[in-house]
Amino acid sequence: MKHAVSELLNKCTEQEALRLSILATLLVALFGIMFGVLSGSFAIAFEGFYSLMDAGLTTLALMVTSLIASSSATGQKRSRLNQKFTMGFWHLEPMVLGLSATLLCSAAVYALIGAIQSFLGGGKELEFDEAIFYSVVNLAACIGMAFFNLRVNKRLGSEFIALDAKGWLMSAFITAALLVAFSIGWAVQDTPLAWISPYVDPAVLAIICLVIIPMPLSTIRHALTDVFLITPTELQDHVDLIAEQVVTKYGFLSYRSYTAKVGRGRQIELYFIVSKNLPPKRLEEWDRIRDEIGSAIGEESTDRWLTIVFTTDSEWAE
The missing domain is CATH 3.30.70.1350 (Cation efflux protein, cytoplasmic domain)
Structure with missing residues (x-):
């Protein structure tokens, strides 16, 4: 098993890494949405939606990397599309990176607004057992995929994989914060502090959004630098x-x-x-x-x- 993992890390291509990430992201997204409904947690449902959107953006990134790879091919591998884009497809990469980072940032801003509204409305009761189970499983998956992407990208040096790894790390951070918050909410039940339980979900979601909103900004800045052809x-x-x-x-x-x-x-x-x-x-x-x-x-x-x-x-x- 260890040998198989090592071989995968050493031989995995950029496209293969992104395909694996898409599959893992879809599974995590469906898992999150399901448990968000079961536990009544908007924070978990948001994380599932965030992952689902990330899967779509990673699919778009995979399409661009495939186009870039095909544009550098020779002979029969060159497609008719290459003949229409004789200057290559490099210009698509910063556009996709900028779009992906902007959408992820916008999703966090939207979730922050929802968290504030929920908090001001008296919070939301949760099923903490389901929420804690989800957090443990999802945290393990996010850390595993982030580690995989970072290891593979040491060899490949892909900006798409780097952004994808950052997305998994962001998801791991979100899940870890949720786990801590849900554990606190579960612990204070049937105690004099039980009144804080409804506020756990919106409060932790608001804090997480405030932390992750600035994270894609550097990617947006670099993408705009490339789009506007600013001289390096x-x-x-x-x-x-x-x-x-x-x-x-x-x-x-x-x-x-x-x-x-x-x-x-x-x-x-x-x-x-x-x-x-x-x-x-x-x-x-x-x-x-x-x-x-x-x-x-x-x-x-x-x-x-x-x-x-x-x-x-x-x-x-x-």
């Missing part, structure tokens, strides 16, 4: 350094560089302004210089879009 400072500085060295080495007049990060893709355009009096070179020599520049920039992969142009007309570079 570190990449731009690295490209400029290489370009300056090339200008000095080959006696070019100047250069223009343009960089952007779109999801996992890095787009780099370099224009070198060459003197009209420069001795002519064979095309093979220009290609050799391009290869040299590409190697100096580094990180060559299907996620790097590199364009290098040599011209005597600076207007082509503007």
